Amino acid sequence: MPKRYLFFVSLPYSYSILRPLQQEIWKRGDEVAWFIEEPCEVLLNKDEKQLFSIQEVMDYQPIAVFAPGNHIYDFFPGVKVEVFHGYAMKKRIEKIDDHFTIRGWFDIYCTQGPSSTEYFKKLEKEKGFFKIYETGWCKVDPFFSVEHKVENERPLILYSPTFTKGISSAEALYGTLEKLMETKNWNWLITFHPKLDDAELIEKYRALAAKFPNVTFQRFNDGLETLKKIDVMLCDSSSIIIEAMLLDKPVVTYRNTHPGKHLIDVLDKNEIGKALEKALKRPENLIQEIHKYTLHHEAHRDGKNSERVLLAVDDFIEKYQGKLKPKPLNLIRKLKLRWKTKYFKL
Template structure:
């Protein structure tokens, strides 16, 4: 095991990655190690960086930094970056895509996958046994280290959180707009609305246009406070609903791609009100199914998933759990990344 202070790189391509990687940053700093950031692409709002966070501006700076490990919540990482390439995921498996294209897609770029709970560990271990070029460690998800660290506050009226994915085929936002507009106007419930950053701007404008004392449109890089505040979530197939379930709270979904018995799923927008009413009563049978889902998906409620990630990386850096094979050549994918980053040095 390395006895010098380690260097870590946080690889970010979307604004939501800040909330995923900052708990890791805190754990790294608590250990007395060094951590820096690299922005891939143009989707990140650089103003979200805090004064004490250092960003490496170029590929050359990353190579000179020589990180021991690179933490990635996205699907891609440049092969020419130094260090162990660690996939920490940008969300849970919400069933949007097939295993081959979605959460379990193996792109041959990562040395290690830090899984979130038993149901994902099992699938990734099967894939590791098949491909033999990466290792798997069940650590929990760093993004929700602070999910359980709050004190519930009683509200004058129930708080309903509407979240939606940006996919035109899966989004609930345009379909539920008229119902949300009508229900929010009654003042019966307090509405919070938060969408994926890639949401269609026309849809965003619709919801911003109905803001009132009863409905607030929220733009943020950290959704956790919204999850903690709300009593019920209305959603579709966005993976954010899983974090809400992990708080033991009910989710009402519109045409979920993979409806399960721990969700209240419906396909007629006019039924929205009645399903929210049901969710607010927290039926015993539904809550029992949610509890079982919690145990299978992310049983860790101790806020120490980032520590487990670092411990797992320590083991790999110390030479344990080494894969039997090298990663595949991946020439086309590697060429595309080099072209995008304008880096041709070997």
């Protein structure tokens, strides 16, 4: 009998993260369905199955539920699996990244590489109610399945700032980018993180696409489909930087919170143009530093991360399910979720 799995989606970035995992589930001959939390936009294809109500999920009885976000419904059946929405990357000057916050929802954390596994293993030992498996990130399986070469007539620059207040460059760089769009022989693609909710700022950038024929505005970044067609990325401090560099795309950053040799980081917005010109030349030493940096974050390059995620679930069910310490009660959070969903069954 085929195994049944569930994808829990709360933000649009989840689709590109979970679809490689879906392909692996189908390859095994098993089944998967999607539960999309309101108000997230439904972006499913015709061959993808959606469950529309909590009762449908309860009837479906998945053996595991996968979530790229920070929460999941505790009352859903199955092992709760965190597959992450990005890499461990300190946006602020702080000791511990939010990537490592344990909220008490998950049974399994599928880490991506040395940058995340070591600290999660420490947390696993301390807390005792979840297991850590280094699987690699399921989203990037297609990144390594074929070679993604770009041959643009004019250089294509992706601008994709973070949503984090106080760190996002979107407001500070607007005028600078407008001038570059007008004067440089480059094409531009602008995307924003789903959590960016500044409607006025979004409309300002959308207007640039209407003003300049060499500018395209795309509300959300769709992962590989966006990244494979660009030459260079311009950003600030976001984990999408690592995704771009996995495809050997040089990245220019404005006031990155943790700059290094893998980036071309600038502190003066008037230097953005020169930095992009340098990035487009793809200096050999920069490409070498990119390789070293990305291996620290994504250790697995064989296109089998999704397979390892499913094997982790199998291993957990066989060895650990029902044998670990109980999760924290989280009573207030659980009551809030039940009130939100109007689901009060035990």
